[in-house]
Amino acid sequence: MSTRDGESQFEFLNKPVTRREVLKGAAVVGAGAAFGPLIAACGGSSDSSSSSASPAAGAPTMGGHLRVAAGQGSAKEDLDAHATAYTMQSMDMRFNIYDSLLEYSPEGVQGMALAESLEPNADGTQYTVKLKSGLVFHDGSPVNADAVVYSFERIMDPKNPGLAAQQLRGLAPGGTKKIDDLTVTFELEAANAIFPESLATYSAAIVPVGYDPKGGNGIVGTGPFMLASPGDFQPGVQCVLQKNPDYWREGGGPYVDTLSIIEFADTTAQMNALLGGAVDYVNMIPGAQRTIATGAGNMLLEAKTGSWIPFTMNCDVKPFSDVRVRQAFRLIVDRPQMMAQGADGLQWLGNDMYGPFDPGYPADLPQRAQDLEQAKSLLKQAGYADLSVKLVTSTSVSNNAPSAATVFAQQAKGAGVTVKVDNVTGDVFWGDQYLSWPFAMDNWGTRGYLAQTGMGTMPGVLYDETHWSKTNEKYMSLVKEAYTTVDDTMRNELISEAATIEYNEGAYIIYAFDNQVDAHSAKVMGMVADYSGLGSCASNARYRLAYFG
């Protein structure tokens, strides 16, 4: 999710932003179960001109009104804790209103939020959660086992399942059992080693018993900010939240009294709002606007994320059913050149595998680079010496997608492959042929390796766009075994082995991961860059850390 500035005046008719965000955010889970120190080093990808001042110097100042300029909203948005967040903006709002049992730190390390502890049994079929004591919701009702059971039954409601239902693999309606006032056990029908990861997603938020966002007690959570009156939320326009004075986190804010998330249809207007002093913080600016922001004395907050925009090769059809063609296509890509053209330097190098922050990610595999001779010889062996394919792309995948596709077509000429780029509207791209395009692109958020396979790789999952894994028995059994392996070290080894098979034979071309930049007034302090790539660099409710210096 980076730039929108390559966009012509009328591109908004294709609604690139919202659809792309839907895609990326529709089912966001945190990344790998327990991130190593790998990503801790990534937070500081910024140079000296960037990054927020840290709150280290003295105590944060209280008070003030933080106004955030967010991207394009839509009338579709709502604040239901468990519904699909149709735009990045409504996701941001929910991050600030609700909490889940677990959470990820800005560095991507799994930790406890409303839960005090989480204990799996030996085979990953049962997880026992103990809640922190003395916590209350915005309306004063207690955060207890009843609330947790109510929340998960609401998510698992077969008539209207919540967004997290898919991800809480193994949990069934009735599977959440109260043990005592502060203890709950999740009894799973099948082992799921990454269940804790699903408990940390924003759409597995905990709500009070009887929660009814459309009426009744309204929008109630445990987050750092709360909705004072239903009229303060206007879908597609803005959301005004007030400080939660009883926020549970010691020393974790919130410091400002009021938080406004204001939606802008246009990135130029977003930046103008900051330059003119109408807002204090701008989410996800196009790379080209960085110098405009800093030139006017603003600060940047940069985050290195695990979001990726792959080329997808469909193994159900020729020529991609032949592994040699897939290998050749991966060798065609000159990755640095592709990153340089159109992404404004807001990317970092990929190696045809996803889940780069997963502790099982095989980071020691050699970096794949362009090798046209090898590509030609592979294509010749496969009997496709004179190959011609169509590459389907869309600005609704990402604003950078069509330019990456064009670069690919250019580079493919070097290997004697003719690539015809077909840039279609979002309606067509996500229409009936989505998931069966022979050669296309897609846009995915930051996830752990196994969570991603459960979304897009394994046979029968919702977004199996490459149809590759069913061709590889070894791969499928490794992933299935990893799903049921509770031991972190053993699971990471299995993940590493599976990812290596994908590196050698898989059907994605992953040339890069996205970076992300926010800009803010020099008066705003305390913001911390987040690995998730969701909504803003300072996602996951970290507006609670902001204060005015």
Add this chain to the structure above:
Amino acid sequence: MPPLLKLLLIRLGLGLLTLFLVSVVVFVATQALPGDAAKAILGKDSADTVRYEALRKELRLDRPILEQYTSWLGGVARGDLGNSLVGGGAKVTALLGARIVNSTTLVLLAALFSIPISIVIGALSAIWRDSKFDNVVNIGNLSLAALPEFVIGIVLVLLFATTVFQWLPSVSNVDSLTPLRNQMLLFVLPVMTLVLAVIPYVSRMLRASTVEVLESEYVMMARLKGLSESRVLWHHALPNAIVPTIQVIAINIAWLAGGIVTVEYLFGFPGIGTALVDAVANRDMPVVQALVLLIAAVYVVLNLIADILTILISPRLRTGLR
């Protein structure tokens, strides 16, 4: 029945027919677009056919197309514009009310400033034609007419809100929770942009027709009678010169009502243009219909007003009615 009233009634009837035809065209067009509201709501999740079908049923998209249209039309006949398909089933009127107020205020303010200014500029440059003033106005008008309104807007923002001076708000997120009169400052730049976009057309039209009239024989006659130049201009020349200009003004105001999406984007202005774009993308038929009908109605009404004004102002047409 007075002939003017008869004309008015006939034209209003035709206007209603136009609106009906517009609603049919819009309905057919929304059906012809790929996908539907359920797909727009679910996005990538519509791959989940169970959820997709359930949502289609909930939104009543599974009914025959003709039935969907007639039930919507029946609602409109009863004054009920229906409920939004995607906005959690909210009433269309509740969803759009604040935006319609914002857009109306914007258009009225733009008209209020642009019409008198254009008339004065047009008349003056006709009187002083080929003077320095006329040349400057001509060059200015041509340059403004050549620039798309969002470019004018960007320049105004750079000048008055961000880079050069910081006198005015750079964005116009009108807050529907605060009374409008307290937020008038937010309207300054968008109104200025629209005024600058409208002035060239109206003032050039007026200049051309005034020049033509000033060279006519009855103006020469008036001058020969010894009337003062100002009386010649305001009483003899302008009333005739303004007739073609009225039509241009009507078309420009109608354009303001329907076609200022780019200005709304630029200033983050919550008006009906962005709502319409959002609704089309969401395949939200009731919202699209409501907005398109509103815009079409503005066109119909403004054209009617312009025609009637034209008749009232020009004696030839006025007497021709009898």
